[in-house]
Amino acid sequence: MKKLYKVLTLIICAIVIYSCSTKKDTVINRNFHVLNTKYNVLFNGEQAFEKGIKNIEDNYTDNFWKRLPLEPIKFDERNIGELRLGTPGNGFDNKEDQKNKPATPFDRAEEKAVKAIQKHSMNIGGYEKNRQIDDAYLLLGKSRYYTQRFIPAIEAFNYIIANYPKADLIYDTKVWRAKANVRLENEKLAIETLKLLVDLDKNEEDLSGVQLQSAHTALAMAYEKTDTIQKVIDNLKKSVGLANNEQSYRNKFVLGQIYSELNRKDSSRTIFKLLAGNKKTPRKYRIHAYIELVKNLEKDSSNLGLIGKFKKLIRNSDNRKYHNELYYHLGVLEEKRDSIETATDYYIKSLEAKKNNNYQKTYAYERLGNIYFDKQEYLLAGSFYDSVLQATSEEFENEKRIRRIKRKQKGLNKLRSFEEVVKTNDSILKLTKMSSxxxxxxxxxxxxxxxxxxxxxxxxxxxxxxxxxxxxxxxxxxxxxxxxxxxxxxxxxxxxxxxxxxxxDRPLEDNWRWSDKTAPSEESEENExxxxxxxxxxxxxxxxKTIPTNKEEIKALAKDRNEALYQLGLIYKEQFKNPDLAIEKFEYLLTVNEKPELKLPINYHLYQLYERISEKEKSEEKKNLILTKYADSKFAQIIREPNTKLSTDDEVSEIDKKYKNIYSMYKFNMNEEAVNQIDNLGSEIENSELIAKFALLRALCIGRYKSKEEYKKALEFVAFKYANQIEGQKANEIIQLLK
Known part of the structure; x- marks a missing residue:
């Protein structure tokens, strides 16, 4: 009996050893390797791959302010095309290169796919006998795709297409290969292969609905790269009815966004109404479909129905994470109805929502800034624009909208500082005029x-x-x-x-009340x-005793106040297009100004402003004043001959060109050459309005290649010579910094 048991054991071992061979084409060998591949190595690889996909879904956040990408994943554009190959021709990564890189679920999936191919492939006579190996190659390609190694991924997909032309997954493989080519910016090649695939399906009807949807989605991705927008629309329209999955709803949403961008509002509203009204639509697309309806409202339409719907959505506790967006768009709807106070409340609620993101906040801050800007409460508006810029991440700081706010905020910052100077100096000057x-x-x-x-x-x-x-x-x-x-x-x-x-905040010690301590300490002295x-x-x-009494100090306060008033008038006139406030500042300046040279430009600005607001009587008064009292001035010449070029323009522009050329030298660190150029100009710039600028530029150039003492001397010359000009003041500021 024992002998028989031993014989049976030896026979079983021999069968197992025999079946492990990948070079023998027998039923036992084939089934052994198929089972081991499918239920052991490949199963673990697919589990790791699914985990990687779940991680992407959990970590990826859609920005619904932009057109959504058709594939919800973000790749690093700088690393596209990265090639990491090991032994030439085998397509597998060199493990030595990956030692220091943390493994991802996709790396684990790739490792299992490679293991399945290396240990269980049965390539006998040029034919693969293990029907699971094509699945292993597809898993290998997809894993590489998600780790952004598109060239090795295409190599894996090509292997399947070349060696398994009749495999069930051949259509999926071709779609994946096309997507990898799109990522590598080989859009034309991707379009050709996908069109061939779709045309083949028309003749043979071999593709399932999901496969055909994937093909049309990949085609839309390729055409999107080539900016062929109508082709994108055509393929998205074909894809949305083929399968009832999340990609279908995403494609429909993107289609609505594209219609909105093309100003085809009717088509856009139709798409978003269908998404919003369908209870099977995933929540994030349904909520944002309602939001898109706000963005695509007709100008003369009533907002009451949508306002009621948004309030209902807010009451639903399941929508808490969308409160920031819902409150914001409720504010937009109310603002369109001219309910500004209600809109303001909603924008603030949007900012206070618990689940929020900085990009969403920038829109709420911008709306609040615009509201207060329109109310001419510029300082408050500026604080909201400041918040926009603080909430803007590096990724979005070059957006046109953000650049526009930066320009606006720059003017508001100047306005804030000038208003502060006027307010402070006016208060002090009023006190100086009072009796004791x-x-x-x-x-x-x-x-x-x-x-x-x-x-x-x-x-x-x-x-x-x-x-x-x-x-x-x-x-x-x-x-x-x-x-x-x-x-x-x-x-x-x-x-x-x-x-x-x-x-x-008192320390725990004896005599903690300072007044009760017998010996006064440093702290008690400080307290006294x-x-x-x-x-x-x-x-x-x-x-x-803080009220200034020195005449020069009082004079300086008045001078700073007057310069600030003049700059405020210009900002309100030119930048903010607010003639009323500009007139207010210039008229006040006329009453307090003591500089004769300022009276002409102030009156000229007032003449233009009164013209702008059709105050004919006052504009004529300013015009006559300029033409009679300042008849030989440039301003009078402009009024008399508005279409004639000023005679001095050519001279000014020539010197201006020279200044720009020398300034370019300064920018490119050609400092010594710039100083020589300025010195050679000599008498050419003696009577120029730019002479102070040339002097300051010369000093700045000296500071770059000479000693600190020489730099300081050059600056002191500018500060003394042009003390009443901006360049002199700037030189003085630099001197103080050097000290």
Whole structure:
């Protein structure tokens, strides 16, 4: 019996060893390797591949503000075409090159596919006897595709097409190969192969609905790369009815977006209404279909139906992660109805939504900025535009919309600084004109208000302390009635807050109250100093002594205020196209300006502004003033002969060209040559308006190739010679920085 058992064991072992061979074409060998490939190696590889796809789906976020990509994946454009081959001709990666790279599920899937091919391939007489090997090659190609190695992926797909022309997966392989070619920007080759595949299906009807959908989707991807938009539309229309899967809904959504871009609003609305009304549509496409309907509204249509629908969507707790977008577009709908206050509330709710992203926030901030800009509340508008720029990531900072906001914000920043100068200097100058009695009365009133504010703060603090005491004395709040104060966590919390407000953050030590300590420490001295400073806030003398009395200092304040007023007038006139505010600034400047040379340009700007708003009487008044009092000026010449070129234009443009050429030298670090060029100009620029610019440019060039002392001397010359011009002030700023 034992002998028989041994014989049977040997026979089974021999059969197993015999069946392991990949060189013998027998039923046992074929089935052994098919089973091992399918249910062992390839199964594990496919599981890893599915895990990789799940990771992509979880980590990829669609930006519905842009046209969606047909394939929801983002590749690094810089690494497209990366080729990592091992032994020439085998198409497998060199493992030595991959040691330091963390493995992904796709790398694991590729490893299993390679293992299946290397250990279980039965290529006998030029024919593959293991029917699972074509699946292994397809898995290999797809894994490489998702790791962005498209050339090795195409090699795997080509192997299947060449060696398994009648395999069930041949159509899928051709689609995958075409997609890899699209990624490599071989769109024409991809289009040719896919058209051949689709035409073949018309004759033989071999492709399933899903395969045909994949082919048309890949064709749309290829035509999208070639900017043949009508072909993209045609293929998307053909793809949407072939299978009821997520790709079908995605293709339909993209089709609606394309119609919207082409301003075919009716077609776009039809698509999005179908998506929004279909309960089988995946939630993200259904919600955004409603949003797209807002973007594609007719100008004269009623928004009430959509407003009601959006409110209903917001009430549904399943849509919480879309609240930021839903509130934003509710604001858009209300703004279109001129309900600006309601729209503002919705935009703020959009920003406050728990689940949010910075790109969505930029649109809400921009809308709020535009609202306040239209209301002429420029400083508030500027703060919202600031928020847009802060929320904008590097990926989107070159968008046309963001560049436009940057230009707008640049003007608003200037406006903010000039308004601050006018407000501050005006206040100080008014104080300088008051008598000592008036100054005293003014600051007494200010101190009284300061004391009232302090009293209100103290009262609020006392109320909070009383509330804490009520808790400590056994109030029923929190269900701790009759228990010790420190057993009640809320009472403790109130007590801690009250203590911190009164005493600050004190260390746990003896004599923690400074006033009770026997020996004064550095901290107690600092505290006494702080008390003195606090008390000085209630003394009129503290404020009176800060009012400037030096005539030169007062003159400088007035000069800065006037220059700021002039710049404000120009910004409102030229950049923000707000003639009313521009007139207000220029008219005020006329009343306070003491520089005779400024009166002419101010009156000229006012003449243009009154013309713009059709104030004929005032514009004629300014015009006559310029023509009579400043008859020989350039401004008078422009008014008399508006279509005639000024006689000095050629001279100015010639010097301007020279300045630009020398400035280009400075930019390209040709500093010594630039200095020589400026020195050689000599008398040519003596009477030019650009002489100060040339002087500053010369100093900047010297600073790049000479010593710090020489640089400083050159700057001091500019600061002294052109002290009243912007270039002189700029030179002085640089000198201060050098110090």
């Amino acid at each position: 009695e008036e100054q005293t009365a003014f600051f007494e009133q200010y101190i009284e208000k300061l004391k009232e504010d302090e009293e209100k703060k103290r009262q609020r603090l006392a109320n909070s302390q009383n509330f804490g005491n009520q808790l400590a004395s056994g109030s029923s709040f929190g269900g701790n009635k009759g228990k010790w104060y420190f057993y009640n966590s809320q009472s403790k919390g109130f007590g801690k807050v009250s203590f911190t407000k009164v005493w600050g 100093e702080t008390k003195k400073q606090d008390n000085s806030r209630y003394e009129v003398a503290t404020y009176v």
